[in-house]
Structure formats: C-alpha cells, structure tokens
Amino acid sequence: MIASLIDTALRLRWVVLAMLLVLIGAGIWAFQQQPVDAYPDISEQMVQVIAVFPGRAPEEVERLVTIPLENAMLGLPKVEVVRSRTIFGLSLVQMIFHESAEPYWARQRVQENLVNLELPEGVDFELGPLATAYGEIYRYELVSDGRYSPMELRTLNDWVVIRQLMRVQGVAEVANLGGLERQFAVQFTPAELRRYDVTLADIEEAIQQNNASGGGSIIPRGDLSIVVRGRGQIETITDLEHTFIRSVNGSPIYLKDLAEVREDHLPQNGIFSKDDRDDGVSGIVLLRRGENPSQVLERVQQAVAELNESGLPEGVQIVPYYDRSYLVEATLHTVTHSVSAGITLVVLVLILFMGRPAMALLVAATIPFSVLFALVMMYLVDIPIGLLSIGAIDFGILVDGAVIMGESIARRLGASGTRDPREVWKIVRATALDIHWPVFVSMASIMVAFLPLLSLTRIEGLLFRPMALTLLFALTGALLFSLLVVPVIATFLFRRGYQEWVNPVLGWVYPIYGQILYGLLRVRWLVATVAVSGLLLLSATLFPRLGVEFLPYLDEGVIWVRANFPDGTRLEKTSELGRRLREICLEYDEIEFAVVQAGRNDDGTDPFPPSRIEMMIGPKPRSQWKDFKDKHELVAEIGNRFRDEFPTTRFNFTQPIIDSVTEDANGTSANLAVELSGDDLDVLLELAHQTVDLLRSVPGNQDVAIEQEGPQPQLVIVPDRQLCARYNVRIEEVMHLINMAIGGEPVGQVTEGERTFDIVARLDRDARRSPLVIGQLPIHTEDGVPVPLSQVASISVVDGQTIIAREDGRRRITVRCDIFGRDQGGFVAEAQARFAEQILLPPGYRVSWLGMFENLDRAYRHFSVLIPVTVAIIFIALIAAFGSVRAACVLMMPVPFAVASGALALYLRGMHLNVSTGVGFATLFGIAMTDAVLMFKGVSTYRLAGYALDEAIVRGRLDRLRPGLMTALSSIVGLLPASLATDLGSDVQRPLATVIVWGLAGSTLFTLFITPVIYRLFVPPLSEKQ
Known part of the structure; x- marks a missing residue:
C-alpha cells in the first residue's frame, strides 16, 4: 500500500505540489483561528453551588443548607466527588465531574436537581461562574488620587467597572475584592425603642410601607396620552429620615427621632491592600471556559483603556497588577528561542553531513x-495551540524519515552520475520504493510510543495529552512528507543529477x-x-537515588503565598499583619509589587475565614536582579523572613494557577494533605x-x-419554648429580631438612578457588642x-466551628504539610x-x-502500566515489521541503555522523576x-548479497553510518536548547528534553558499538520484510 502511494505520488507530481500548497495555506489559516496559551487548561470539570445564608453560624448553615445541597448532588451522573466548605453565612458545594462531561451539560444536571430543593427562607443560592481554576x-486595582474613599471606589467598581467588563465577550465573571459596600443604616438602642414604645417590627413595616412606587396607567389629554406614575420610593437619606413611624398626641414621629440614620457599609468579607496602600479595591477577571485567553485579554485591555x-x-484609574498575557508572551519568547535554536542546529547538522545546501534544505x-499539518489537525479536533506542546516538539525527530530518504x-x-531527468526520476522512484520500509518503521515506532500517553487522566492527562496529540500529528505530517513529498521534490530539484559530497571527517572515521x-x-x-x-550496575545505583514528584516546578512569573494566622484573628488584624508582610517583600530590590488579600472575595468562590491571607508577590524582570541567582533562592529568603517574624503562622509558597488547580482537584493545594474523615x-x-x-x-x-480553623467564640441565643408560649411569642419572631437587630438583614432599598443600596435597621455598633x-x-x-x-x-458565649469541610457526605479535617529538601514519594512512604x-x-x-501526592500516586500507577504497554506495543510492531522475535529483541536493546542514560542525566542535574520525565x-x-533499524536494513542487504556474517555486519553498519548519525544528532540538537533553557515557560520542557537528549546520546553510542555485537550473537534470520 505504501509503495503504491509513493508510485502514485511520483506519477502525479504536480498534484502533490498543488496539495502541498493547499496544506500550507490551510495551516497558516488554522494558526490564525486557534487560541494560543502558555499552558493547557488543566483544571477539573467542576460545577459550584454558592449558597448565602446571612448571619448564620457554620453549624446552622451546614445543617440547613450544605447537607441538603450535598444530598441533592450525590446521585448526579458522572459526578466523581462532592466536596463542600461551610463558613459563617456561606456554603460552597463543589461537584467534580468526570472529564468527559460537557460543561453546559454538567451545569444543566445540577440546575435540574436544584429546582425542587427546599431550603430555608432567606437562603440565596446560585451556580458558580462558568470558569475554571485556570481562568x-x-x-x-482601582486607584484614586485621594479624593475618593474606599466606599466610593467600591461603588464605582460595582456599578461601573464590573458592569463594563462583564460585557466583554469571553468574560465569565468579575469578582470584587476589598472596599466598603455602601448601605444605609438605621441604628438605634433598646432605650430609644422603649421610650417611643416601638418595636423593630414597627420600624421594618414603616420603612416598607413608605417606600413604594405605583402606576396609574394612561390618561388622555387632548390628542396625547399621558403615563401616570407614582414615585414614593426612598431616593435620598433625607427621604429615609422622614419615614413616618406613628403619631403621638397628633405629632408625627419620624425615623430620625428615634434612630440615627446614616450612610454605612456592610461588614467586610475581605480587605485588599497593595504596596503602601492599606484598604484598596480590586477586581479579578475570570475567563469563561473554552474561550481564547489571548483574544479575551485583548478585549479586556481595550475595555480597561476605554474606562x-x-x-x-x-x-x-484602573491599574492592572496581574495580566496573564505576560506569561504567554514570556513563554512564547522562551519557546521561540528554544525552537529557533533547535531548528538552526538541526539544519547545521544536515548541511554538515550532506554538504549540499539544496538537499539539506529539502530535508x-x-x-x-x-x-502546518499538525496545526490543521489541531484545528479539526479543536485542540488549542499550547506553547508547551509546540516547545516539546523535537524538530530533529521530525526529519528522521526525511534524512533516511534524502540521504x-x-x-x-551521486553513484549513478546521470544527468538525464528521466533516469533521475527512475532512480528516485527505485530508491523511495526500496527505502520506504525503514522510513515507515522508524517513524511509526516513535508514533507508537506516544499512543499510550493519550490514556493519561486528570491533571497529567490535561497537561500532556494535547502535547502527545500535537506530536502525533506532527510526526504523521513528517512521515507523509518523507515518503511522498521528498521524492517528488527531489525529481525537480535534482533533475540534472546530483554530485554527492562526503564529509572528509567521515571519510577519515x-x-x-x-x-x-x-x-x-x-x-x-x-x-x-x-x-x-x-x-x-548503573540502573541499580541510579534509580533508587532519584527522587519522585508529580510535576516539575512551574514558574508562572509571580509568587503566590498563603498564610494562616492564629485561629479567630479578626479581619482587621489580619490585614494589619499583612501590611508587615508587604513591607518585608518591598525591602528586596528584586520585588516590584506585593499584594495582600485578607479574608475572602465577595463572590463566595473562596470560602476563607478572616484569619486567612492570600498574597501575590511580583518579581522584577530577571535582568534587574542583584542578590539572587534564581527564584528558588528568592522564595527561600522571603519565606525565612516571614517565618522568623511570624513563628506561629503557617506559610505556603506556590504559583497562582497550579495552586487553584490543585485545590479544586484535591481540596487542598498542599504537597501532602492527610485527610481524616468521620x-x-x-x-x-x-x-x-x-x-x-x-x-x-x-x-x-x-x-x-x-x-481548618479551630473553634471561635459564638454568642448563642436560645429561645425558651415554655417562656415563649407563656408570653405568646413565636420562635420565628425571636429569630427575625436577631436577624435584623444584630445581623443587619435588609428591610428595604434606597434608589439612586440605576443604583440601589440596602437599608438595614439594627442596634448601634456599641450595643451589638x-x-x-x-x-x-x-x-x-x-x-x-x-x-x-x-x-x-x-x-x-460558647465555642463554635469556624469552617466545616465535608467530602462525599462525611465531615473531614485536613492536615497539610509542605515538603522541603526531599522528594515527595520518599517523604510520604515514611510518613x-x-x-x-x-x-x-x-x-x-x-x-x-491527598494533595500533590495523590496526583503523584495516580500518575505512578498509570505509568507502571503505561510503560510496559508501550514497550509491548513497540515489540509486537517490530515483530510484525521484521518477521522475527530475535530481530525485535536486537532492535529493542538500545532502549534500556537510553533509559539509563536519561536517568543519569536527571541525577547529575538534580532533577526528580515526574510526569514530564515519564x-x-x-x-x-x-x-x-x-x-x-537502519543498521538492520544495511546488514540484511549485504547478507543477501552473500557476504560473510562479520563482514556483512561491518559493511552494513558503515553503509548506514551517515544517516544514522544524522538522525541521532539532529534529534539530540533539536531539543538541546530546550534541555538547557531556564527562562519562564521552560519548566515542563526542560526535564522532558533532558531525558530525550541524554538518553538518545547514550542509545546512539550503544547502537554504534554494542548493537552490532548483539546482532552477531543473536544472528536474526533473514526474511523478505528485512
């Protein structure tokens, strides 16, 4: 079949060239249509339900909201884990679906189960945004020149900035963090209520009855129709102050007479601060799942510029401090440098061995x-262009088949010396038909090695499956080019013959x-x-010494810190401690900015207690660093300073994307999490x-x-049912009084144009304490x-829970542990x-x-099956290709030496075994x-010609020395720049490239000197396939 395809291609050469031009155009067009990002989206398929139950303690929210929500979700199809976290006034329930679940389908299933769910009055729930942890x-930051207060900035963010950014196509949500959310407060004391013989229910009723609008339809007026409106809603603080309560001896009592009416703010969920500014306003833009991040970022940047x-x-002004496009651009620069350097080295190797630039450029x-072929296929199967995938392509491997064919x-x-175009065509055809089998086997064996990678799951699958598919597409394109296009172009390029050039060094060698x-x-x-x-000996010495981890360190350009201060720390105190953390960071010349987020954001997706801090530290470009050689040193220094100054505080240093992804996947971002459930x-x-x-x-x-946070004090009010019955008081009335007077439950709204602000009636601040x-x-x-x-x-006053975590219907407590100076696998085994x-x-x-270790354990089990299956598939393919078990054994012998050489490189460079190296x-x-494979072809040719075995082996090996060295060296130098790169975006490629480069170097030496000896010992029988 392959031979007939080659023969057809050479007979229809102009058709092949036309198809080549079409593919070039399609590849360029596909590149322009596809999204480009630094890393693929490795987040889980998750749907969140966010339920707000204002003023309720965690135990009440768990019993009345979280557990009913969990029970409704446990039976959903394709749900793998149901996880929840409950804090004061908030329940967050997360459903992790199987990765095959379509996002809108998963959300629809959750929505259907919520329709008939009965929750207590006052509970507001919604689905989380259609975004991912990667989003x-x-x-x-919203920055002012000092003329605007945090409340005014928060109002601008809520009603102007966020609304404008939400209009940007591809934005799933814009979450506010920090600032003071405006409201109108009616504050009183019990003494004033007793003085006027007024209850809180009277105030609530008065505000609601004096805050209304009406419509009187239409009345005719001559030839016109006039719309009748009734405007009785509260629009100013003066309107609210003059709310009529009751009459005493004919004199009206207004709200201002018995309470203080003032502009106020809701209790803060979180406090945002940056550099030397303590109480700021920030926004977080979330990408909608499946959108093109580069295009959405461009639209966001344009909307910010317009605002x-x-x-x-x-x-x-809106001042960005984190923009994912920086990561994309930095990674693009790193990948472009590695790719261009690799391609340049490959071309130099080709010219060095082939001598003639025309043939070298053809290859x-x-x-x-x-x-371009890979880009077309990626577009057809809807795989985004990941810089990780493109950067991991060994362009030296791609030319292997073309090297064999071209050489x-x-x-x-060159041996024929002909200058007749017809003879050239015949020689090219005969060569292509003769050599096509080694070309096909060598390329197909590489492709077969990638097939099992498609079975990777979860995070490792999302990270490496796109890379494996990209490489498979590229290798398929390279195979087609080698078999069909190289012979066709050679008949045009060398129609007047070809004068072979042999490198004099090879002639001496x-x-x-x-x-x-x-x-x-x-x-x-x-x-x-x-x-x-x-x-x-090498294997027994090396492999036990190699550490094990899940993924290599992924540098995202910034530093992400999580800090947990002592249990029960107030939000304001946490923010004050965060100021000192910012000051420490800014003491280093290498740091450009430091941001602290105390507490949680306002959309409920991060249910963190007030004692929790998330911190983003932005280093300057590496060229401006003075005292640290790499990011690890800088992080270690800052971490030591933090721990010295706050010895009772827990710090975790990581990266924002991988932190969010691992927390969503495992419920924690720690290297190791010991989860205890009961x-x-x-x-x-x-x-x-x-x-x-x-x-x-x-x-x-x-x-x-x-x-989890430890217990914290709670003021518990428990109605006495017998006393309530004696005084004709219902429990509901007691709870309603607590909700309003202490909790600040809204009783109405003030309308200011398009904007509305809640009205709360409650005890004044001192009385509430x-x-x-x-x-x-x-x-x-x-x-x-x-x-x-x-x-x-x-x-x-009693102690109660701060946060209650659950998984699959059971309460859980997690002990987290980071691992420093030791591999994850060894630490966990001992623990x-x-x-x-x-x-x-x-x-x-x-x-x-759990934690990163869970991913490591899963990946280890997967690779323990994957690698033997890969070897078995290749072995069976070799038997089918060469018709001999002994031949397959000889061909497989370089593999263990390649593995040992790759392991030696990892050990010498201080790298661990991980998914990337796997x-x-x-x-x-x-x-x-x-x-x-090339050697086999050469040796078989001389054996069939009747040469003695030893002479056939030597002649066959010498005959294929040049193409063998070309394929090996081009494969090595193609990834050599990636194996040595240290810039942003090189973290995943570097260990992978190190294994391939140095493993291939070892296998090449083995094939040059040991494989002929093994061949002589086994003496595989000849067959027609060989």
Missing part, C-alpha cells in the same frame, strides 16, 4: 510542513570505525557481558493533632498544620405588651509507615493521603531504535 487571567479614558471620574523543509536518494544519484567493529566482534561475549553488567469534629481534631506531631517528626517536613444590651431588645407579645429578649431566651504504627483510627473513621522516557522507546 483568573487579569487582576486590577480609563472616559468611563471613570477624574482622579480614578529541513519537513519541519514547517509537519508543523539514500543523494547517495544513489569510516576505516577507523570499521576496524573497531571488527575488534569488538572478535570479543563479542566480553563486550556483551561488560555492556549488560554496566547497564545493570462524624465527630472533636474526635477528628484530636486525630489531626496526633497527625501534626507525627509529620513534624519526619525529615523534610515544612509548615505542618491543621488546614454587649450581650446585656442585646437582651434588652423589646419583642411584643400578641397582646402588644413589650417583653425584653432576655425574658424569653438565654444568651451565652505512611509511621502513621500505621503510631495512630489507631476509631471505627468509622478513615485516613486518605513522558520523556516513553518518547525514548520509539526514538532509540531508529539507528538500529
């Missing part, structure tokens, strides 16, 4: 052709190399024994403390702590007699062994080892055999 693409130019008051043309054509044309081979063949048993013994929180807390002590005894631990004053709140019986709240309810010996779990309680090793399985 935070833009962060900004800064004419959409905001004078003295107010090198495989690279743009295969990339054979050049050698035979040939006889020396031949004598070395003869010598090795004479002592073949000794050579084989030494080689195998060296391999076993029913009783007190028992779980005791087990958690034991686990903390245990982890702190394992070498390599850092920042070991319980992730005193249980004694709260107990004096009057509540009317059915007879209209006022009774103090303390007369019908008990009021006490698990100690846990099994020292901690006894009660019946019904269980432990799970992909590199899988790639090696296919590449390492290319030269051996």
Whole structure:
C-alpha cells in the first residue's frame, strides 16, 4: 500500500505540489483561528453551588443548607466527588465531574436537581461562574488620587467597572475584592425603642410601607396620552429620615427621632491592600471556559483603556497588577528561542553531513510542513495551540524519515552520475520504493510510543495529552512528507543529477570505525557481558537515588503565598499583619509589587475565614536582579523572613494557577494533605493533632498544620419554648429580631438612578457588642405588651466551628504539610509507615493521603502500566515489521541503555522523576531504535548479497553510518536548547528534553558499538520484510 502511494505520488507530481500548497495555506489559516496559551487548561470539570445564608453560624448553615445541597448532588451522573466548605453565612458545594462531561451539560444536571430543593427562607443560592481554576487571567486595582474613599471606589467598581467588563465577550465573571459596600443604616438602642414604645417590627413595616412606587396607567389629554406614575420610593437619606413611624398626641414621629440614620457599609468579607496602600479595591477577571485567553485579554485591555479614558471620574484609574498575557508572551519568547535554536542546529547538522545546501534544505523543509499539518489537525479536533506542546516538539525527530530518504536518494544519484531527468526520476522512484520500509518503521515506532500517553487522566492527562496529540500529528505530517513529498521534490530539484559530497571527517572515521567493529566482534561475549553488567550496575545505583514528584516546578512569573494566622484573628488584624508582610517583600530590590488579600472575595468562590491571607508577590524582570541567582533562592529568603517574624503562622509558597488547580482537584493545594474523615469534629481534631506531631517528626517536613480553623467564640441565643408560649411569642419572631437587630438583614432599598443600596435597621455598633444590651431588645407579645429578649431566651458565649469541610457526605479535617529538601514519594512512604504504627483510627473513621501526592500516586500507577504497554506495543510492531522475535529483541536493546542514560542525566542535574520525565522516557522507546533499524536494513542487504556474517555486519553498519548519525544528532540538537533553557515557560520542557537528549546520546553510542555485537550473537534470520 505504501509503495503504491509513493508510485502514485511520483506519477502525479504536480498534484502533490498543488496539495502541498493547499496544506500550507490551510495551516497558516488554522494558526490564525486557534487560541494560543502558555499552558493547557488543566483544571477539573467542576460545577459550584454558592449558597448565602446571612448571619448564620457554620453549624446552622451546614445543617440547613450544605447537607441538603450535598444530598441533592450525590446521585448526579458522572459526578466523581462532592466536596463542600461551610463558613459563617456561606456554603460552597463543589461537584467534580468526570472529564468527559460537557460543561453546559454538567451545569444543566445540577440546575435540574436544584429546582425542587427546599431550603430555608432567606437562603440565596446560585451556580458558580462558568470558569475554571485556570481562568483568573487579569487582576486590577482601582486607584484614586485621594479624593475618593474606599466606599466610593467600591461603588464605582460595582456599578461601573464590573458592569463594563462583564460585557466583554469571553468574560465569565468579575469578582470584587476589598472596599466598603455602601448601605444605609438605621441604628438605634433598646432605650430609644422603649421610650417611643416601638418595636423593630414597627420600624421594618414603616420603612416598607413608605417606600413604594405605583402606576396609574394612561390618561388622555387632548390628542396625547399621558403615563401616570407614582414615585414614593426612598431616593435620598433625607427621604429615609422622614419615614413616618406613628403619631403621638397628633405629632408625627419620624425615623430620625428615634434612630440615627446614616450612610454605612456592610461588614467586610475581605480587605485588599497593595504596596503602601492599606484598604484598596480590586477586581479579578475570570475567563469563561473554552474561550481564547489571548483574544479575551485583548478585549479586556481595550475595555480597561476605554474606562480609563472616559468611563471613570477624574482622579480614578484602573491599574492592572496581574495580566496573564505576560506569561504567554514570556513563554512564547522562551519557546521561540528554544525552537529557533533547535531548528538552526538541526539544519547545521544536515548541511554538515550532506554538504549540499539544496538537499539539506529539502530535508529541513519537513519541519514547517509537519508543523502546518499538525496545526490543521489541531484545528479539526479543536485542540488549542499550547506553547508547551509546540516547545516539546523535537524538530530533529521530525526529519528522521526525511534524512533516511534524502540521504539514500543523494547517495544513489551521486553513484549513478546521470544527468538525464528521466533516469533521475527512475532512480528516485527505485530508491523511495526500496527505502520506504525503514522510513515507515522508524517513524511509526516513535508514533507508537506516544499512543499510550493519550490514556493519561486528570491533571497529567490535561497537561500532556494535547502535547502527545500535537506530536502525533506532527510526526504523521513528517512521515507523509518523507515518503511522498521528498521524492517528488527531489525529481525537480535534482533533475540534472546530483554530485554527492562526503564529509572528509567521515571519510577519515569510516576505516577507523570499521576496524573497531571488527575488534569488538572478535570479543563479542566480553563486550556483551561488560555492556549488560554496566547497564545493570548503573540502573541499580541510579534509580533508587532519584527522587519522585508529580510535576516539575512551574514558574508562572509571580509568587503566590498563603498564610494562616492564629485561629479567630479578626479581619482587621489580619490585614494589619499583612501590611508587615508587604513591607518585608518591598525591602528586596528584586520585588516590584506585593499584594495582600485578607479574608475572602465577595463572590463566595473562596470560602476563607478572616484569619486567612492570600498574597501575590511580583518579581522584577530577571535582568534587574542583584542578590539572587534564581527564584528558588528568592522564595527561600522571603519565606525565612516571614517565618522568623511570624513563628506561629503557617506559610505556603506556590504559583497562582497550579495552586487553584490543585485545590479544586484535591481540596487542598498542599504537597501532602492527610485527610481524616468521620462524624465527630472533636474526635477528628484530636486525630489531626496526633497527625501534626507525627509529620513534624519526619525529615523534610515544612509548615505542618491543621488546614481548618479551630473553634471561635459564638454568642448563642436560645429561645425558651415554655417562656415563649407563656408570653405568646413565636420562635420565628425571636429569630427575625436577631436577624435584623444584630445581623443587619435588609428591610428595604434606597434608589439612586440605576443604583440601589440596602437599608438595614439594627442596634448601634456599641450595643451589638454587649450581650446585656442585646437582651434588652423589646419583642411584643400578641397582646402588644413589650417583653425584653432576655425574658424569653438565654444568651451565652460558647465555642463554635469556624469552617466545616465535608467530602462525599462525611465531615473531614485536613492536615497539610509542605515538603522541603526531599522528594515527595520518599517523604510520604515514611510518613505512611509511621502513621500505621503510631495512630489507631476509631471505627468509622478513615485516613486518605491527598494533595500533590495523590496526583503523584495516580500518575505512578498509570505509568507502571503505561510503560510496559508501550514497550509491548513497540515489540509486537517490530515483530510484525521484521518477521522475527530475535530481530525485535536486537532492535529493542538500545532502549534500556537510553533509559539509563536519561536517568543519569536527571541525577547529575538534580532533577526528580515526574510526569514530564515519564513522558520523556516513553518518547525514548520509539526514538532509540531508529539507528538500529537502519543498521538492520544495511546488514540484511549485504547478507543477501552473500557476504560473510562479520563482514556483512561491518559493511552494513558503515553503509548506514551517515544517516544514522544524522538522525541521532539532529534529534539530540533539536531539543538541546530546550534541555538547557531556564527562562519562564521552560519548566515542563526542560526535564522532558533532558531525558530525550541524554538518553538518545547514550542509545546512539550503544547502537554504534554494542548493537552490532548483539546482532552477531543473536544472528536474526533473514526474511523478505528485512
């Protein structure tokens, strides 16, 4: 079939050229249509339900909201995990769907189950935005020249900036962080209420009855129709002050007479601060799932420019401090440098060996052709252009087939000396038909090595499957170009013949190399024994010394810090401590900005307590650094300063994208999370403390702590049912009084044009802090007699939960631990062994080892199956290709030496085994055999010609030395720049490229000197396929 395709292509040469031009145009067009991003979206398929129950303690929210929501979601199809976190007034329930679930389908299933769900009155719930943990693409600060207060800036952000940015196509949500949300407060004391014999219910009723609008339809007036409007809504603070309450002796009592009416703000959920500014206003722009991040960022930047130019008051500007386009541009620069350097080195190798620029450029043309072919295929199957995928392409591998085809054509044309175009066509055809099988086998073996990578799942699958598909598409394009296009173009390019050029260095090497081979063949048993013994010794020494981790460190350009201050720390105090953290960061010349987010944002997607800080630190460009050689040193120095100054605070240093992704996937962003689950929180807390002590005894631990907040004081008001019945007071009336007077439940709204602001009626600030004053709140019986709240309810201060975490219907407490100076796998293995010996779990309680380690464990189990399957597939393919088990064994021999060489490179460079290196090793399985396949072809030719076995081996090896060295060196130098790169965006490519480059170097040496000896020992039988 392949032979007939080649024959058809050479007979329809102009058709092939026309199709080539069409592909070039289609590839360029596909590139313009596809989204480009630094990394693929590796976040889980998740749907969130955000439920707000204002003023309720975590225990009440869990019982009345979280558990019913969880129960409704547990039976959803394709749901893998149901996870929840409950804090004061907020419940966040997360459903992790299987990655095959379509996002809109998953949201529809959740929405359907919410329709018939009955929740208490006052609960507002909604689905989280159609975004992912990867979707935070833009962060900004609203900066003023001092003329605007935090409340005014927050109002501008809510009603101007966010509304404008939400209109941008591709934006899922814009979340506010910081500032003071404006409202109107009616504040009173119990004494004033008693003085005027007024209850809170009277005030609520008066505000609602005096805040209304009406419509009187239309009345005729001559030839006109006039619309009748009634405008009685409250529009100013004066309107609110003059709300009529009741008459006393004919004199009206207004709201201002018995309460203070003022502009106020809601209690803050979070405080934003940056550099030397303490209380700022920020916004976080979330990308809608599936959108093109580069295009959306361009539209966001344009909308921000328009707002800064004419959409905001004078003295107010939107200033971005995090823009994902920087990561894309920096990664693009790194990848472009590595790719261009790799392509340049490949072309130089081709020219060095082939001598003639025309033939070298023809072979090198495989690279743009295969990339364009890959772009077309990526467009057809809807794979975004990931710079990770493009940067991981070894352009030297792509030219392997073209090198074999081009070198054979050049050698035979040069040997013939013909200048007749018809003879050239015949020689090219005969060469292509003769050499097509080694070309196909060498390229197909590489492609087969990538096929099992398509079975990767979860984060590692989302990260590396697009890369594997991109490489498969590129290799397919390279194979088609080598078999069909190179022969066609050669008939045009060398229609007047080809004068072969042999590198003089190779001419000097040939006889020396031949004598070395003869010598090795004479002592073949000794050579084989030494080689195998060296391999076993190297493997036994290296692999136990290599550390294990899930992914290499991914540098996203900024530093992300999570800090947990002591339990119960007030939000204002947390922000004050955050100021000191910013000051420490700005002491370093390498730091450009420092941002602190205390508490949580206002959209409810991050249910963090007031004692929690998230911090973004922005380093300056690396060229401006003075005292630190890399980011690891800088992070270590800042971390030591933080821990020295705040010894009781837990710090975790990471990157914003990977932090969000791992937290959504595993419920925590820690390297290691020990999850304890059961029913009783007190028992779980005791087990958690034991686990903390245990982890702190394992070498390599850092920042070991319980992730959930501990108990905090709660003012608990419990109605006495018998006393309520005696005074004719309903429980609902007591709870309503608590919600309004203390919790600030809205009783109406003030309308200012398009903007509306809540009205709350509650005790003044000082009164709300005193249980004694709260107990004096009057509540009317059915007879209209006022009774103090303390007369019908008990009021006490007790400890309660701050945050309650659950997973799959069970409460859980997580102990987090970062690992420093040690590989993840070794640390966890030791910790698990100690846990099994020292901690006894009660019946019904269980432990799970999660975090990045869970991903590592899953990836390890996957690769333990994946690698043997890959080897088996390649082995079976070789048997089918060469018709002999012994031939397949000989061809597979370079693979273990390639693996050992790659492991040696990792050890010498201080790298760990991870998913990236695993992909590199899988790639090696296919590449390492290319030269051996060529040798087989050459040796078989001379054996069939009747040469003695030793002479056939030496002649066949020498005959294929040049193409073998060309393919090996071009593959090595193609990824050499990526293996040495250290700039932003090189983190995933570097370990992968290191394994391939140095593993291929080892396998090349093995194929040059050891494979001929192994061939002599096995003596594979000849077959028609060989």
